[in-house]
Amino acid sequence: MMTAKPLIEVQDLVKYYPVQGGIIPHTVAEVQAVDGVSFTVYEGETLGLVGESGCGKTTVGRTMLRLETPTGGEVRFEGANIFDLKGPALKALRREMQIVFQDPFASLDPRLPIGESIGEGLAIHGMGNGRERYERVIEALSRVGLERYHATRYPHEFSGGQRQRIGIARALVMNPRFIVLDEPVSALDVSIQAEVLNILKDLQRNMGLTYLFVAHNLAVVEHISDRVAVMYLGKIVEVTTRAALFRKPLHPYTQALLSAIPMPDPTLKRDRVILKGDVPSPLNPPKGCRFHPRCPIAEERCSVEEPALRELESGHQVACHFAERFL
Amino acid sequence: MPAKSAAPNGNAPILEVRDLKTYFFTEDGVVKAVDGVDFYVKHGEVLGLVGESGCGKSVTSLSILRLIDRPGEIVGGEVFFEGENLLDRPLDSMVDIRGDRISMIFQQPKSSLNPVFKVGSQIVEVFQIHDEKMDKAVAWEKAVALLKRVGIPDPESKAHAYPHQLSGGQAQRVMIAMAMALQPELLIADEPTTALDVTIQAQILDLIRELNHETNTAVILITHDLGVIAEMADRVAVMYAGQIVEEVSVEGLFKNGLHPYTQGLIKSIPVLGSVQEQLNTIPGSVPNLIDLPAGCRFASRCPARVEHGLSICEEHMPNLLEVAPGHEVRCWLYEDAAGHTAPLKPGKGKKKK
Amino acid sequence: MTATDTLAAPPQAVKSNSLLQLTLRRLFKQRNARAGAVILGFLILVAIFAPAIAPYDPTLSLLDIEPVTIRQAPCIHLLGCPEDQAQHLMGLDGNARDQFSRVVYGTRISLFIGFSTIGLAIVAGTLLGAIAGYAGGWVDNVIMRTMDVLLAFPSFLLAIAIITILGRGLQNALYAIAIVNTPHFARLVRASVLSIKEQEFVAATRALGASAPWILFRRILPNALPPLIVQGTLGIAGAILEAAALSFLGLGAQEPAAEWGTMLGRERGQVFTAPYLVFYPGFAIMFTVLAFNLLGDGLRDAMDPRLSQVSKAK
């Protein structure tokens, strides 16, 4: 993977949400949803972005597609900063980058037959005439395992898994190169989840797609990803390959996360690291390392100095002052 | 139904559910959410009730306490708790059982607490419901002590907090404190960690485990997460479309799950640290609970049926039968038409390559 | 994969149902909504066929035509009124006009008032609300603060104040009612736009590169329609009631128009001597308003998004 060329480079991405308050409403605080995140997605790979709720992983995906206005930083798609794009250039880029949402029901317009939802992108971009568009919609449907006759049905007539496949078809029909998958299976039952994950893998293989897979379920992320980035409170704490993540996690948070996941194997008796307390509010994140109040190995330094994301081994970056201990 | 009057090894179960049926009479038809469920829970054990959404596991748990609201109705079956059939009681007297001898915690801890009352007084309420003479100040002391026991930091002041001031994990701890207040004999935990983050989930599961050991309270743990089951349960009942399809010890389930649905479910989850190219899938979808098939409810999705060319699956419902000590399955692969358990006899139209 | 193939569900020839069809089906499952629809249908028929139903010209005084007196009590042959006397189902009013004919024709005016005022209010309110909700910032502030001021007056008082400016008469009453109703629709549409704007399917459309007007007109506004229809139906009920009240006070429709409120207002002093002159027009108002209220209520239940989640849960 390391030899592949970078498709997307995210550099110091920052996204703050203002909090209105006071007697005369004004911005009294900022939710630091994403605070200086950098990573690279290589062509043809799947990068998993994992973290607990409120860590900013979804915001990263949405901001990369400019569904949210960034507060700072750059996102380069094949070298060009997409935050600089406007008008037709931005519209053209939209064809290259697509998104699949978490809630497959909410992400489909309930008033449209799904064929029209899927074909909407083609219509927006004026691609082909009605007939050609229809054919492409049918093709996209068949790629996700749905039939021609499904095109005239409405979202409420489908099961959760089918709806998520429709969501994928809508992204596919544009022939994108990059897709952000925003928690695409977390609303689904396990047996359905497997089906969608398989489809995603097949499509990537057949169409040469690049994925950013955002999820909170580490097992799912590990299953589908080539590399994994772990986020905590708006920061990336560790980036590594899938194998290294499980075998040798270097950040105490990653270790805790791994050990907190219940394993479907009753014979496995593990020494678990159970983190104390709750995730602090991104409104007022802790000084220094954001993880230090919950960290089992925190020292004085951690509450003062923020650790940088550094490469300890080839392709394995970690943001912890004491990560060397786990090498 | 073959009766299972007592669990093996003479230990009488604390709770035994027999042929429980809870239907919902909706405008579209009768939804058979729970349709003949049998299981038992022994003293002090953790029974995992696992299944996918809509399989009836939550309705089952609510039926035990008879908390089913219209248009739902318990239409049949028996729920023996310490030998007494709860369904025979006058509904009014269920309040003596609820919260005192059997208590419940739910999936959405924050919305399960009343937003306009302090959490302390919501715990106090439990004491006062079941002991009207208890002094308010005494009850408050006990509530604070409980909050401390479930690991709420600074319990004295947190007792004065309102639910919206708590995090999801803290709210679930409060719910647990409330449920454990009167040291019930049985705790029903309905997806207690589904709404929580993994690290918080681990804390809550640990707490439930601890309380189970400490007070010997039996637990019914309802979840869709096989990982949680493996970590927590002693025995497991697998539900599918309103029925139990398999009931076995937790080791037995993962090592030797017999029902094709159980097998499919276990193989469909990605396991951390094991690289799989493709995940197993269960084709098709759960049957409509209004219009259920005559035969086995899993038949239309069952790869084993196709593999073995069984035709009986679509015509007749198999029974939940004990195929090995403490291991029950509802499947024609392990039963013959006379209702005896039997090893699998491959059918005529066998397709195996 | 062989198992999958044999297990795949065969293509079903199930008829596809749009959301509209589903809503309608749900609507007509409700007794209230059915009753409302039936009454409304009846009223529309009465309005259309008024000339055929009404035995007399509603503005014609019968004094010189038939041997009648003013405010003559109802004469119904079935109830024993002598056959040689002309039948007047609801009696004659102070001008010796056949009240039954006037009540029948009144349906036309009331329905017209309801639909036209609320139609106007919906158009104006939707425009203002959509602009405010979509543009945000100072545009939003200016529009919505103006609406707040309008809402700060009890609506009937505002309508009276507007008529004071415009002068009395049916047409001005219509404008007044349209104006006092506009802020409600503006608020509703703005709120819908704001909430729909945050829906994922709108984000999905934005991710496809759609322009702002495309999103507003094709995604947001069509989905803002259901609450608008509910509010509109209930609004018609209110508008008919308000218009009749204005006419009752002499501010709306003027003599000799066959308007229920006007009829009531003119004969109110006769309630102790000729109660039928007060009873029938008032009953007609209530009956008509009830139809819209029942229908509006039914629509609200049928379009409740929480109910459409039922199919999702299954």
Next chain:
Amino acid sequence: MTQYILRRLLLSIPVLFGILIATFAIARLIPGDPCTAALGERATQAACDAYNLRMGLDEPIYVQLGIYMRDVLTGNLGDSIRFSRPVFTIIIEKLPVTLELGLAALTLAILVGVPAGILSAVRRNSKVDVATMVAANIGVSMPVYWLGLMLAYLFAVLLRDTPFWLPPSGRLTAGLSSIPFYRAWGLPISDGTFGFPIFEFLSNLYILNSIITLNFKVLFDTIKHLILPAVALSTIPMSIIARITRSSMLEVLGQDYIRTARAKGLRERLVVLRHGLRNALLPIITIVGLQVGTLFAGAVLTESIFSLSGVGRSLFDAITGRDYPVIQGFTVVIAVGYVIVNLAADISYAFADPRIKLD
């Protein structure tokens, strides 16, 4: 919460400002020049010139607006054309009548509407529920004046010689009069005494006045006269409150915390009353505030039916008599009152809901 209340108060300032501008505009927009509007059609040119000079009507429009605002804020609402009396005095005289009627109707609406809504929700789809909701639907469709006339016909004519007879008009039976408390107590208060308008205002609330002066004959007579108009006026708010209570209660009864309360072993009655009602009442606070607007519309009509000389009736008379200063003055007072009532409702909501209280 102080912040919430302060913000809410600040937000009503522009609205109050807007009301002043709007009512100012009414005076400028009425057909004909303000002079004839104020002095009547027969005003001479000389009288008009004097008037214009006195009212500052020769000043630029924004100065006029300034003068108007100053006047309103100091209680100077101009003089009635028809009665040649200050509008302020007329309001002091008429407002108690409307207030008494409105409060009686609102109390009735709440006392009947809330329990009916609760009962309906708890016995969902039962006969009680269906009957209540049919009644409520008819109630909101009711032309108040028609109901008033029909009630008057029923109780004053049809039931004339029965104990159920009720008077169809007025505040007191002819011959009876309500003696102001300050006079009954022999207090040295007369027109011109400091604070006289307040005493006048209070003594015009007959129920209050007759209770504190222990004049039960007047009290019962007042109540008897109040029943029909109050019932007519309360119909619409009562129906709305019943419907909102029902739907709010249904929503609350479906919440997770209700299930928790049941699972604790709480008896159903307490589940509904302690856990349900407390939450269900929150939205009702706001609705009650908004009903004051409906009550006002109804008051104009009801007072005119039952010959009660209150704000509504006076306003109607002013409109018929083109008494523009009265229209303008009443409009300002009513709109400001309405804003204050809704502000009060919002603030009580904040007190009742810990989610706002503790913010």
